[in-house]
Amino acid sequence: MSDVYVVVSAATTCDETNSYVPPDSTELISLSWAIVDASTLQQVAKNHTFVRPTNTPITPWCTQKYGISWEHVRNAGTFRDAVGKLEAAVAEHVGEKEFSFVSYDGFPLRVHIPREARDKSVELAGWLRQPRVFELRREFARVAPAEGRGDSLAEMVAAVERERETREEREEKETEKKDEEKETEKEKDEKGEKDEKVVEKVSETSKEESKRKEETKGETKEGDSVGLGALESLTTVLLELARNPALFTAPYDLAEDLLIFKKEQSKILNLKNLPPDTTQSELESWFTQFGGRPIAFWTVKGDTHNLGFAVFATHEEATEALSMNGRVLGDRAIEVQPSSTSVLDRASQLLTPFPVSKNRPRPGDWTCPSCGFSNFQRRTACFRCSFPATSAVTVVENYRNNTQPSPGTKPSPSTPYKYNVPFRAGDWKCTNEACQYHNFAKNITCLKCGGNKPSNVNNHMMNMNNQYSSVNSTAAAIAAATASGQPLNFSNNMQMPIVSMQQQLQQLHQNQNQNPQNPQNPQNQGHQNHQHYPRFKSYDYYRSPSVEQFSLAEQVNGMSLQ
Incomplete structure (x- = not known):
């Protein structure tokens, strides 16, 4: 359980077609944060800073998406300055307390900031290099009904506001009901005195809130409302969801994952945000480009989140490949994080190899x-x-x-x-x-x-x-x-x-x-790629598989590898 929540909102340079801003070259242009006490759900501090990009432009699409133009960042500080301000705020208001980041999506904290820091030789604090993150959209999905649920930030804010109004009305009705049941002449007088105390308490709370707003207002500059809009929405959602004790209990903890990875001398990495229809050949080429040589790749059957696993021959090779976090494959920046054998063991029934290639078989093959x-x-x-x-x-x-099924029998859906x-x-x-x-x-x-x-x-x-x-x-x-025309003489x-x-x-x-009937009959193979391979019972994670296509929406909740 975290003592403090650090809500973070970030914006980066971007391009709709990736022509001017490749996915692995994006730069931070806005960083805002709010520090919330987890026990009282009171906001302790809030701040925002713009960041001037040095290698990529702010495109019209970026301005349309975030509302940030070059005029906002012309005189802003560097990436190093922005990170330094965040680290100073955490040191001042959090200190030695245990805290977790809260973000709409953990991608900026887990992938973008570490990658840009590595590219610009900026040393990050350990808690920022391997952050512990709660993703608001995932916490919201745990309590919101699946049907008709929207996961955009605006839809989340509207939903929690409706919930808050309903809760306040319900509490008000319950209070009125209790007052009616206990109402007597004597209790009326006591109630009057109690109301006066309540009014005084509300007045004091209002004064404290106004004072805190004035203090926070002095920390921001003119034009910062562009960057603080998303932060305020995130904070609103957090304050409402945090009332539910079942939420915010299992963060995505990269520091813990890395500790387990090193302790087990694991050879397995988790891949996220892969392009659709990624093949084994593409993954092999991508890793080879950066000096990595995995011996096997796995994905999840029926996966819609573009997840996968890469298995290396040694722990040292897998550790070196962690530096590929944030590098681009196709049109996406890939998240590369540590994993372990226990994750694959628990998901063994769901695993299947990536397709070898995208070639389609021809008739007669x-x-x-x-x-x-x-x-x-x-x-x-x-x-x-x-x-x-x-x-x-x-x-x-x-x-x-x-x-061939006999008459009156139901055919088996699959034959091992x-x-x-x-x-x-x-x-x-x-x-x-x-x-x-x-x-x-x-x-x-x-x-x-x-x-x-x-x-x-x-x-x-x-x-x-x-x-x-x-x-x-x-x-x-x-x-x-x-x-030569000579006769053959063997x-x-x-x-x-x-x-x-x-x-x-x-x-x-x-x-x-x-033996007209072979005792060992192969499984009927479905046409998916030019290479067709049999499905086998036991999983050999260290054998490079070459079988037809098989991101765990999350890796395993117990280990927080999602």
């Missing part, structure tokens, strides 16, 4: 039942694992026959995929029975328990390479003999791979004839 790779129609074997196309057709037909995470060439499972982690071929030790890679995997890969080398030599000899060593490959094909055909 087929999905490999062995590894889930989407192949072009012309390919006779899977491009990734060399699974024959004819066998793939057989497997798919068997799957359809086995999953019978394979685990698909293996690629060279992949290996940890031999530790307590681990059995699925590792990439390039991993020489298990990423989960640190166990060594089995030697038989390396030997198997060497044998496969020798076979491929022999086949390539045979193909080269045939091409050379054809070009040695025994050159004939063996061909005979071996023929025997393998014959064995495959025999297996198909003997």
Whole structure:
């Protein structure tokens, strides 16, 4: 529970088309704050300051949105000056008390101010670098009815004012009812004396309020009403909502999240404000641009808030990637914050990988039942694992026959995929029975328990390479003999791979004839991207997934990662 609320309203340079002001280059142009005692709900201090931008213009759209023009900021101070005033006000009126920020949206405090401070080499106080924030629109949504509810600041103010009027009328009626029940001749005299005391108390309260307004008025300058309008609206909403004891109990606490992130040596980051239809390829390219190399990406099924998670190989890499907070992807500044494995564990049933690309499959393309790779129609074997196309057709037909609902039965909405995470060439499972982690071929030790890679995997890969080398030599000899007109003269060593490959094909055909129904049937894949992959039961957060598309509107309330 916070002792003090610091209500903050901020305005930045902006552009409707991002032509003049990119999302990761916006600058603060107005900063206002009010300090409210949480126990008495009395406003202690209020102030506002304009900020002169140095790298971006104030566009007509920005003036239309905030009512701020260049004339307002021409002689204003710098970003460093504005932050210094806020820190001085908190130090004077809050001191050692526990406090939380209150804002309409936490984005300016969590993303914009830290990013601009980093770009301009301004050192922020710890409570401003990792702020603890209550978002008014989320607190309001917890008590307002969903139907017909508006979440704009003006709609919130109108709603709380109606609620306040209703509450005051209800209290007045209850008071009148109690007075009527207790009314007697003797009580009338006592009531008269009580009314006089009430009048005196109201008069004293009015004088204190006028005095406080006069003191606050001296702190602001002419023209500050442009920046204080939003602040007063935010304060009005806060004072009404704070009467509800169920609200303002779980802030978004970045300092606590960072502490857990470091304590667990977490390798996971939370991504917010992603562009719609973001793909895994776009995320990989974006992280690579800033030196980050995640090994996996996850999002939430049916997500409408554009959230996601990035998993790194080490805690150090994830920590370095936190500096990407506020950088732009597409047309949006992305919020990058610490997360943890416990968050993914609790949301495991909701997680699904990002789509690999935005390419659409063409008629005739087929999905490999062995590894889930989407192949072009012309390919006779899977491009990734060399699974024959004819066998793939057989497997798919068997799957359809086995999953066809019988008359009078209701078809199952989904059939679980019978394979685990698909293996690629060279992949290996940890031999530790307590681990059995699925590792990439390039991993020489298990990423989960640190166990060594089995030697038989390396030997198997060497044998496969020798076979491929022999086949390539045979193909080269045939091409050379054809070009020269000489008769072919194979040695025994050159004939063996061909005979071996023929025997393998014959064995495959025999297996198909003997087993017309494949015991392992793949799940029917829906067309979403050019790459189609099976859904698997267990979640391997440290494996870079390549499956079809799957922001937790919030991460987990208990951990305050939203």
